[in-house]
Amino acid sequence: xxxxxxxxxxxxxxxxxxxxxxxxxxxxxxxxxxxxxxxxxxxxxxxxxxxxxxxxxxxxxxxxxxxxxxxxxxxxxxxxxxxxxxxxxxxxxxxxxxxxxxxxxxxxxxxxxxxxxxxxxxxxxxxxxxxxxxxxxxxxxxxxxxxxxxxxxxxxxxxxxxxxxxxxxxxxxxxxxxxxxxxxxxxxxxxxxxxxxxxxxxxxxxxxxxxxxxxxxxxxxxxxxxxxxxxxxxxxxxxxxxxxxxxxxxxxxxxxxxxxxxxxxxxxxxxxxxxxxxxxxxxxxxxxxxxxxxxxxxxxxxxxxxxxxxxxxxxxxxxxxxxxxxxxxxxxxxxxxxxxxxxxxxxxxxxxxxxxxxxxxxxxxxxxxxxxxxxxxxxxxxxxxxxxxx
Numbered sequence: 001x002x003x004x005x006x007x008x009x010x011x012x013x014x015x016x017x018x019x020x021x022x023x024x025x026x027x028x029x030x031x032x033x034x035x036x037x038x039x040x041x042x043x044x045x046x047x048x049x050x051x052x053x054x055x056x057x058x059x060x061x062x063x064x065x066x067x068x069x070x071x072x073x074x075x076x077x078x079x080x081x082x083x084x085x086x087x088x089x090x091x092x093x094x095x096x097x098x099x100x101x102x103x104x105x106x107x108x109x110x111x112x113x114x115x116x117x118x119x120x121x122x123x124x125x126x127x128x129x130x131x132x133x134x135x136x137x138x139x140x141x142x143x144x145x146x147x148x149x150x151x152x153x154x155x156x157x158x159x160x161x162x163x164x165x166x167x168x169x170x171x172x173x174x175x176x177x178x179x180x181x182x183x184x185x186x187x188x189x190x191x192x193x194x195x196x197x198x199x200x201x202x203x204x205x206x207x208x209x210x211x212x213x214x215x216x217x218x219x220x221x222x223x224x225x226x227x228x229x230x231x232x233x234x235x236x237x238x239x240x241x242x243x244x245x246x247x248x249x250x251x252x253x254x255x256x257x258x259x260x261x262x263x264x265x266x267x268x269x270x271x272x273x274x275x276x277x278x279x280x281x282x283x284x285x286x287x288x289x290x291x292x293x294x295x296x297x298x299x300x301x302x303x304x305x306x307x308x309x310x311x312x313x314x315x316x317x318x319x320x321x322x323x324x325x326x327x328x329x330x331x332x333x334x335x336x337x338x339x340x341x342x343x344x345x346x347x348x349x350x351x352x353x354x355x356x357x358x359x360x361x362x363x364x365x366x367x368x369x370x371x372x373x374x375x376x377x378x379x380x381x382x383x384x385x386x387x388x389x390x
Contacts, residue, residue, distance in 0.1 A: 080113040087107075103124075104136055105127075124139070126162070157179060157189065160196075164199075172192055176192040190213065225259075232256060242270075249266055260299065268305060297326045297328065298328070303332060335362060361379070
């Protein structure tokens with residue numbers, strides 16, 4: 001547009017000054033039927049250019065009224081598109097620097113004339129989510145509703161990934177399930193679906209879709225056994241009949257029942273049901289195995305039951321090696337044996353030297369048992385902050 005106006009101005013200037021310099025104005029004679037038009041060459045060219053300009057303006061106005069980006073509006077599109085792309089670049093820079101409100105505003109302004117409207121739309125929605133402003137997030141939802149089919153798929157997939165990053169597992173799962181109705185073989189959809197199922201411990205659904213997840217490279221023997229093991233550990237914790245517990249231990253395949261986390265789950269449940277001797281034999285084998293000892297310490301530190309024989313065994317190992325995991329296991333045994341003073345001293349060391357959510361929770365339990373609920377609540381809050389730093 002700027003180039004055209006510049007050229008037009010030069011032509012007009014030349015048409016005025018050239019005849020003056022030459023001393024010959026020149027005439028233009030046009031006869032149409034009984035009509036005769038006689039004017040100077042300069043005036044004729046100027047009239048022609050004015051008619052061209054009016055013609056282009058009429059086309060532009062018609063295209064704007066019809067909402068057409070190409071065709072009739074092609075003469076004006078270049079400048080608007082360049083401006084939109086500059087706004088989009090500004091939105092990208094703002095998003096990368098953490099100015100999510102500015103990113104959303106610039107992306108929305110670039111949306112109509114952008115050469116890549118899907119990127120503008122995604123940036124606008126991402127800025128709304130990242131800003132933490134509910135009203136801006138709602139604006140993002142409006143963009144989804146106004147998108148066409150292809151853009152709607154991309155935006156919904158982006159929303160699902162945003163939900164995963166915010167640990168909103170159920171929302172991500174619902175979106176993924178809806179997308180799989182028409183895009184069951186799409187890798188990114190299956191990835192979101194798998195991660196949401198894994199986070200929600202929906203092991204049955206993972207088993208049902210095992211073939212798909214293996215084909216997509218999302219599931220292998222390692223994490224499949226981990227999912228199955230987690231499910232079995234959860235079921236063991238719900239059993240209240242010793243005979244059922246023993247039968248389950250016999251029926252499980254060796255590659256499952258021999259895993260340390262399963263052995264620890266059986267041990268904890270057997271202690272809770274009064275089968276101390278059997279439980280001690282299972283757990284002591286783990287504690288005496290150097291390869292899985294640290295894992296056993298971590299498991300015992302999370303138990304909700306204490307046993308004197310396990311504590312004595314832990315104390316006997318203290319001379320061989322000491323670790324934070326062992327200290328946590330010993331402290332947890334003291335806690336559930338109602339030896340709160342010893343447990344509190346150990347957990348205070350742990351939260352100071354190795355702060356973890358579990359240690360804050362256990363220290364809170366110590367204070368709660370000691371009759372200090374207000375202080376206990378503070379440690380529970382610290383555990384929440386560590387789990388959800390945002």
